[in-house]
Amino acid sequence: MGEAVAPGATDGAIDIAPEWRAWVTENVLRGVSKNEIVERLTNEGIDLEAAREIHRRVTSSPELIGAARVTKRARRLELILRLHREVAAQADEPNTIPRLADVDPSLFYDHYYAANRPVVLEGYATQWPAMRWTFAEFAQRFGDVEVQLTVRRGEDANYNLPANTHGVTVPLREVIERIETEPRSNDFYMIAHGRNSDIPELHRIFDDVILDDGILDPKKLRGSTALWLGPAGTLTPLHHDTSNILFVQLVGRKRFRLASPFEVDLAENAHAMYALDEEGNHRIRGAFGDSVLEKEVILEPGDALFIPVGWWHHVEALDPSISIAFNNFPPANDFDWYRPGSVT
Numbered sequence: 001m002g003e004a005v006a007p008g009a010t011d012g013a014i015d016i017a018p019e020w021r022a023w024v025t026e027n028v029l030r031g032v033s034k035n036e037i038v039e040r041l042t043n044e045g046i047d048l049e050a051a052r053e054i055h056r057r058v059t060s061s062p063e064l065i066g067a068a069r070v071t072k073r074a075r076r077l078e079l080i081l082r083l084h085r086e087v088a089a090q091a092d093e094p095n096t097i098p099r100l101a102d103v104d105p106s107l108f109y110d111h112y113y114a115a116n117r118p119v120v121l122e123g124y125a126t127q128w129p130a131m132r133w134t135f136a137e138f139a140q141r142f143g144d145v146e147v148q149l150t151v152r153r154g155e156d157a158n159y160n161l162p163a164n165t166h167g168v169t170v171p172l173r174e175v176i177e178r179i180e181t182e183p184r185s186n187d188f189y190m191i192a193h194g195r196n197s198d199i200p201e202l203h204r205i206f207d208d209v210i211l212d213d214g215i216l217d218p219k220k221l222r223g224s225t226a227l228w229l230g231p232a233g234t235l236t237p238l239h240h241d242t243s244n245i246l247f248v249q250l251v252g253r254k255r256f257r258l259a260s261p262f263e264v265d266l267a268e269n270a271h272a273m274y275a276l277d278e279e280g281n282h283r284i285r286g287a288f289g290d291s292v293l294e295k296e297v298i299l300e301p302g303d304a305l306f307i308p309v310g311w312w313h314h315v316e317a318l319d320p321s322i323s324i325a326f327n328n329f330p331p332a333n334d335f336d337w338y339r340p341g342s343v344t
């Protein structure tokens with residue numbers, strides 16, 4: 001905050017640094033009382049009468065009257081968020097995600113998809129031929145395929161931001177060999193941005209999945225998937241997506257930590273779809289902050305996690321891992337407008 005200057009009366013004018021005028025305006029809009037504002041200004045060395053006059057001028061300015069109308073609406077929306085957060089915290093086990101086996105699609109759509117609630121579909125993929133995948137088999141079948149790999153992630157505090165994803169093109173065999181020599185690392189990872197599942201030579205992986213269960217729509221498969229392959233220890237920082245996702249874990253385990261879109265503080269410093277900390281860096285560990293209601297789940301091979309659109313999630317691989325994320329649900333699933341990190 002800049003220096004407040006209130007030299008008092010020279011032909012009735014009061015001088016105040018623009019930062020302090022903005023501070024007064026912001027605090028009036030936040031509902032801070034006149035007394036508190038005036039006290040803070042006088043603590044900054046501004047004369048009492050000048051402080052009262054500054055407050056009077058700010059509160060009677062037409063700009064503030066217009067801004068107050070917009071703020072009133074924002075405050076009402078905040079109350080709705082608070083209501084949702086307080087009610088959600090009253091659940092029996094607010095930090096867990098329900099696990100359902102053999103889920104009926106209409107129950108899934110009514111109680112989870114349309115309700116924007118996460119759920120684990122336990123054993124969802126256990127009948128898939130993909131459950132037999134191993135890294136060795138992948139190397140044998142697809143070793144020559146050139147894939148996009150993110151590398152040197154350790155060199156960059158914001159390694160996952162779209163502009164920084166450090167992509168290189170390598171044969172898949174090299175990725176698998178590196179996992180053998182470095183089984184725990186966050187330095188290299190095949191992630192969704194690489195669009196590897198769209199590579200025609202990799203399409204045969206979809207011969208090993210079964211999608212005619214009423215949850216996903218096999219006709220919409222093309223362009224609706226992301227292949228994630230990497231060692232143990234990969235960390236996908238806290239972010240949200242702009243579509244609903246069914247995240248299917250095939251090899252190894254992953255730990256997911258999720259928070260609802262109603263946890264609006266996470267959007268405070270968001271950039272693109274990532275929730276950044278106050279220094280503008282990825283929130284990697286201990287990421288969420290004490291006030292945020294967080295849910296945690298470990299996905300075993302064969303499990304699927306429904307990640308509702310807008311939910312913040314942070315993902316850590318506990319083992320070398322292969323997963324496929326699907327967003328080919330039957331209903332329209334494009335919420336590209338949902339970008340709280342882009343609100344100016």
Ligand SMILES: O=C(O)CCC(=O)C(=O)O
Nearest residue numbers: 228236241245247315325
């Ligand atoms: O598995 C990961 O590392 C991240 C997955 C993810 O964030 C997603 O599918 O949206």
